[in-house]
Amino acid sequence: MEKDIIKEGIKNGFLISPDIENPKDINIEEIYTKLRDYDEKPFVINKDIVNIIKQSKIKKFDINWVDFDKSKIDYEKGRERKIYNTFLDLISYDVSEEKREKIDHIVTNIKKPTRDKGIEEDNTTSSFMILNSYKGDIEKKREIQDFVKYYRNRYEFIRKILLDRIDLQNTVSINKIKSSNEKNISLIGYVAEKNYTKNGNIILNLEDNTGTIKIIATKTKKELYEKVNNVVLDDIIGINGVLSKDVIFVKNIHLPDMHCDVKMKKAENECYAVFISDVHIGIKNFLVNEFDNFIQWLSGNFGNDEQKKIASKIKYLFIVGDLVDGVGVYPGQEEELILKDIYKQYRELYYYLSKIPKYINIIMCPGNHDAVRVAEPQPAFNERIKRIFSGLENVKIVSNPSLLNIHSSKDFEGFNVLMYHGFSFPYYSENVEDIRLKGGLDRADLIMKFLLQRRHLSPTHNSNQYIPDINEDPLIIEKVPDFFVTGHIHKVSTLNYRGVTCLNCSCWLSQTKDQERRGIVPDPAKAILVNLNTRAIKIMNFMKDDV
Numbered sequence: 146m147e148k149d150i151i152k153e154g155i156k157n158g159f160l161i162s163p164d165i166e167n168p169k170d171i172n173i174e175e176i177y178t179k180l181r182d183y184d185e186k187p188f189v190i191n192k193d194i195v196n197i198i199k200q201s202k203i204k205k206f207d208i209n210w211v212d213f214d215k216s217k218i219d220y221e222k223g224r225e226r227k228i229y230n231t232f233l234d235l236i237s238y239d240v241s242e243e244k245r246e247k248i249d250h251i252v253t254n255i256k257k258p259t260r261d262k263g264i265e266e267d268n269t270t271s272s273f274m275i276l277n278s279y280k281g282d283i284e285k286k287r288e289i290q291d292f293v294k295y296y297r298n299r300y301e302f303i304r305k306i307l308l309d310r311i312d313l314q315n316t317v318s319i320n321k322i323k324s325s326n327e328k329n330i331s332l333i334g335y336v337a338e339k340n341y342t343k344n345g346n347i348i349l350n351l352e353d354n355t356g357t358i359k360i361i362a363t364k365t366k367k368e369l370y371e372k373v374n375n376v377v378l379d380d381i382i383g384i385n386g387v388l389s390k391d392v393i394f395v396k397n398i399h400l401p402d403m404h405c406d407v408k409m410k411k412a413e414n415e416c417y418a419v420f421i422s423d424v425h426i427g428i429k430n431f432l433v434n435e436f437d438n439f440i441q442w443l444s445g446n447f448g449n450d451e452q453k454k455i456a457s458k459i460k461y462l463f464i465v466g467d468l469v470d471g472v473g474v475y476p477g478q479e480e481e482l483i484l485k486d487i488y489k490q491y492r493e494l495y496y497y498l499s500k501i502p503k504y505i506n507i508i509m510c511p512g513n514h515d516a517v518r519v520a521e522p523q524p525a526f527n528e529r530i531k532r533i534f535s536g537l538e539n540v541k542i543v544s545n546p547s548l549l550n551i552h553s554s555k556d557f558e559g560f561n562v563l564m565y566h567g568f569s570f571p572y573y574s575e576n577v578e579d580i581r582l583k584g585g586l587d588r589a590d591l592i593m594k595f596l597l598q599r600r601h602l603s604p605t606h607n608s609n610q611y612i613p614d615i616n617e618d619p620l621i622i623e624k625v626p627d628f629f630v631t632g633h634i635h636k637v638s639t640l641n642y643r644g645v646t647c648l649n650c651s652c653w654l655s656q657t658k659d660q661e662r663r664g665i666v667p668d669p670a671k672a673i674l675v676n677l678n679t680r681a682i683k684i685m686n687f688m689k690d691d692v
Contacts, residue, residue, distance in 0.1 A: 295618060312397060316383065330386055409641075415679075417677065422650035464507065466511055466514075506551070511526060519610050574588070652667050
């Protein structure tokens with residue numbers, strides 16, 4: 146009978162606390178009836194809530210149940226009793242307006258950090274706008290035709306970019322090449338195959354909507370050969386070449402790259418954005434002290450005077466995926482977890498974010514460890530997880546990938562920030578020879594440059610898991626960003642490429658057994674700080690006592 150009651154509670158969206166000695170004595174239907182009209186509901190029903198529901202005179206109460214649960218834990222461990230009792234007062238009695246204001250003040254300021262004296266908050270205004278966060282139909286069953294439409298949409302977009310190149314103004318479709326009298330040929334197509342001859346020459350099978358043709362790059366032209374050698378399957382490229390029978394010998398190759406003459410935008414006033422990723426809350430290897438120092442620094446309570454002064458001017462914090470370690474992500478993960486409930490992991494993250502000053506805009510997207518589908522694009526969490534962070538008005542949750550605009554004003558168009566967790570990175574670190582020979586996964590800067598040149602976050606079919614969208618390809622880099630921000634490989638890397646500031650972020654856990662088996666050596670507890678006025682980059686190392 147008790148198991149049935151517990152199951153009934155779960156069915157209605159809450160758990161029964163062990164402090165209720167006889168669950169059969171509670172009326173699940175009554176509890177559900179009293180709570181069903183509330184936007185926010187408790188995650189765990191304990192004996193105090195049961196008593197309150199039975200006698201409460203308040204028709205409507207607005208409680209942050211995440212903080213309520215944490216105050217209960219503090220109460221049980223003897224650390225703090227006042228806050229939990231205040232919560233009970235708030236939801237239990239029909240108190241006077243004066244007393245309610247006092248209670249609201251206490252609850253609203255739970256564990257709110259205080260700044261060191263002498264450090265003034267910077268009043269420079271900030272702004273935030275979502276330009277593109279995926280909201281497609283994630284439930285729709287995909288058919289073969291969906292993949293066809295997906296690739297055609299990508300081809301048409303990249304083709305338009307390439308047609309702007311002067312050298313590709315006179316491109317022809319592949320089915321017209323054989324009937325043409327021209328020997329000098331320009332065309333645009335997909336790389337369907339890539340092979341090497343015995344002499345080391347490269348043969349590409351290039352495909353467009355009308356047919357296929359072989360493209361040959363010989364070793365005699367070293368610079369051109371290296372460019373073709375870095376081409377990957379499903380790249381969309383333009384080529385100039387000479388037709389000889391049924392093949393084309395390459396003279397030049399064009400990628401849908403960005404223009405060279407991009408001027409780097411800069412804000413009028415000094416203010417800062419901070420970039421981190423791969424927090425992995427919930428794992429035993431989580432760097433608790435280091436991450437807490439980072440949160441304290443954002444609040445102006447850690448570091449030297451100069452660092453605290455900089456912290457007061459931070460307006461934006463980006464967290465680029467793998468917010469928590471997740472559950473069931475890889476074999477044997479359970480042995481490495483200290484929090485084995487995914488919702489507890491997100492509540493722990495809420496606890497840290499709640500201590501960050503409210504004037505800092507916190508923008509975060511999921512990664513492959515988070516509680517969303519692994520296939521990209523990854524949507525911005527379900528409603529249950531979003532509710533955990535609903536009490537934090539400065540937190541914005543977006544999809545992976547997503548494009549955002551920050552710090553715009555009447556006289557400044559702001560910065561466009563492209564967030565992408567980076568699940569495709571390992572593929573290109575291993576399959577692009579130029580990247581592999583120069584360091585592989587240690588060279589996130591080269592991977593990011595490679596993807597920007599292709600205007601796509603994962604151009605090769607099997608470089609990651611993805612869900613085709615028939616209306617668009619969400620992994621296309623349609624608008625050139627000011628910042629391209631990634632994570633996933635747990636190492637800090639920075640690069641300025643044609644006006645785009647490329648930032649690959651650090652992680653907040655030490656090396657795990659799983660990482661050791663895969664040869665991954667993390668570079669943890671580092672935050673990337675960017676001065677938006679100068680675009681200067683600084684790496685803050687929280688592995689040290691003094692950053």
